[in-house]
Structures are given as C-alpha cells and as structure tokens.
Amino acid sequence: MxxxxxxxxxxxxxxxxxxxxxxxxxxxxxxxxxxxxxxxxxxxxxxxxxxxxxxDNREKTAFNIETKDAVKIDYLGELKAGFTLFEPFEFCKWNGKKWVKDKVAENNATIEQNQIMKNSLINQANEKIAVLQDIIDLDMQESNEEEQLKQWKKYRILLTRIDVSDTNISFPTKPE
Incomplete structure (x- = not known):
C-alpha cells in the first residue's frame, strides 16, 4: 500500500x-x-x-496584455486575469484572444523615426552651410564652394518641406 x-x-x-x-x-x-x-x-x-x-504553468513565461511585461509563473491554476502565454511582438495589441498588429502604433513609430531622421539631416546641412558660408564671407573659397553652398541650401529647403507623417518618405539625396 x-x-x-x-x-x-x-x-x-x-x-x-x-x-x-x-x-x-x-x-x-x-x-x-x-x-x-x-x-x-x-x-x-x-x-x-x-x-x-x-x-500547471509554473516556470512558463506569461505576458501582461496591457504592458506586455513578461513574468515567470510561480503558481498553480489558470493564468491570472490580464495575462497570456502568447508572446507579444513589435507594434501589437491584445484583441481579447491574441496579439494583433497595431497599425496606429507602427505608424506613430515610423513618424517619430522620420522626424528624428529629418532633424538629423537638417542639422548636418546647417553645419555644412555654416562652414561654406564662412568660407565665402571671408573670401577664402576654392573651386566650386559657392555652387556647393547653393546645393546645400536647396537640399535644406527640400528637407524642411518633407511631411514626416507620410510613412513612405523619400529623403532627398545629399549634395556632394
């Protein structure tokens, strides 16, 4: 027995x-x-x-459906409300049964990245224009630096006209 x-x-x-x-x-x-x-x-x-x-889901990883935070399960019984065993992916939201693509979050992230890229390119153009302008103002130019200045100013104008909310942006080509 x-x-x-x-x-x-x-x-x-x-x-x-x-x-x-x-x-x-x-x-x-x-x-x-x-x-x-x-x-x-x-x-x-x-x-x-x-x-x-x-x-028994002990030692498995559960995900909070609001925050997507991962937690190790250390209890017996059904998962606590608000958790799932399905792993979230980038730009997703919980639809009540599974993770689905969150187009709004994806578009917002793309717009944010576009704005960062636009700002970075404008800063680079400003630096190049400032140096070229100094060269010309002090009458220290060589070969085609006046033309370079004109091209960089055009490039900066094109950058400022870009609509970052367009998710299919094509940034202009930098002058040489």
Whole structure:
C-alpha cells in the first residue's frame, strides 16, 4: 500500500510525493491511498478526498496584455486575469484572444523615426552651410564652394518641406 501526499498548506493542495504505507494504518491527514493521475500541463491536487487535475504553468513565461511585461509563473491554476502565454511582438495589441498588429502604433513609430531622421539631416546641412558660408564671407573659397553652398541650401529647403507623417518618405539625396 502507498500513501500519496499533498501539501495541505496550499489552497490547491498539490501532490508532493509518495511513500510506502502500513497495511493496518489509516493514511495521514495529508495523504490519499488513491494514486493520482498525471498529465502534461497539469498537477494533481487533492479536493474533497479525490485527486483533480489543475492547470500547471509554473516556470512558463506569461505576458501582461496591457504592458506586455513578461513574468515567470510561480503558481498553480489558470493564468491570472490580464495575462497570456502568447508572446507579444513589435507594434501589437491584445484583441481579447491574441496579439494583433497595431497599425496606429507602427505608424506613430515610423513618424517619430522620420522626424528624428529629418532633424538629423537638417542639422548636418546647417553645419555644412555654416562652414561654406564662412568660407565665402571671408573670401577664402576654392573651386566650386559657392555652387556647393547653393546645393546645400536647396537640399535644406527640400528637407524642411518633407511631411514626416507620410510613412513612405523619400529623403532627398545629399549634395556632394
């Protein structure tokens, strides 16, 4: 005969271990003489003198459906409300059943990247124009630096006219 023990300090009373039992004794308060069923993804737990299978996701990673934060599961039972085992991906949102592409978030990120790129290119143009303007103002130009200045100013104007909310921007080519 075998005693099948469960953790009676846990609300779900999960199976813990088994030991040989004496035939002429009763099982302890935290043991049953009925062998538990084992099934992948579940843990046998005692309930009203019987073994029941309870969902077991311990050591898996769950994701918060609002924040997308990952947490290690350390409890028995169904996932807590607001969590899923499905891993989120970039620019997604939870639709109640699964992660779906969030076009608004993707477009906002693209617009933000476009603005960063536009600002960076304008700053580069401003630096180049400032140096070329100094060269010309001090009458220190060589070969085609006046033409270069004109090309860089045109380039800067083209940059300032770019609409960053257009997700298919084509930035102008830098002058040489």
């Amino acid at each position: 075998i005693n099948y023990y469960y953790d009676n300090t846990d609300d779900l009373k999960p199976y813990t271990h088994q030991l040989e039992a004496n035939d002429d004794t009763m099982p302890p308060d935290n043991a049953l003489r009925i062998a538990p069923e084992f099934k992948d993804g579940f843990c046998p737990c005692e309930q009203d003198g019987k073994w029941v299978l309870v969902e």
